[in-house]
Amino acid sequence: SYVLTQPPSVSVAPGKTARITCGGNNIGSKSVHWYQQKPGQAPVLVIYYDSDRPSGIPERFSGSNSGNTATLTISRVEAGDEADYYCQVWDRSSDHLYVFGTGTKVTVL
């Protein structure tokens, strides 16, 4: 079973940069997608195909993927970015075809 590991929490001051990592075996060979989930709300796609942004997602959100780590970067962090963030990949050999990361709680100080 393919496992995606994220730090449980990341804290960042407003206006600074938050980096959320997603670790997986040779994850650089897969496409990674990222979701933002605010309390009591459904997840929202913020990055797909490692670094593409859906329409309506601010340019402050960016992604990268190489080796064993994918990273979601949030620049010029705002209070409204406080949420849980999940990475996701497709893995046909896994017991779950779609694997989600463990999730990271981003706290804006």
Place this chain on the structure above:
Amino acid sequence: DVQLVESGGGVIRPGGSLRLSCATSGFTFDDYGMSWVRQAPGKGLEWVSGINWTGGSTGYADSVKGRFTISRDNAKNSLYLQMSSLRADDTALYYCARWGGSSWNNWFDSWGQGTLVTVSS
């Protein structure tokens, strides 16, 4: 606007059955594959099942294989999840989600608000 509205959740005893529905609008339903994703209280996201645009290809997480059945009715723009032999660890908020790409290797670009399933005696 894309809309996904789940229904059918509730409280059910262990071993019981439940059918979830997801009514969609705002897009051409039979152009898209769909999935069910669940989230246990206070936990992360877990993919449950998926179905391609024709309904001819389906997939399940090992944890639900043989107990859950996904289906769709393209004439009604609706997705379903028939759940049986329910267990306490099936307790979760169940989301309906639209595939962002045309193949199984993709992401989820739209989500419903979820329907809560509680399995308890």
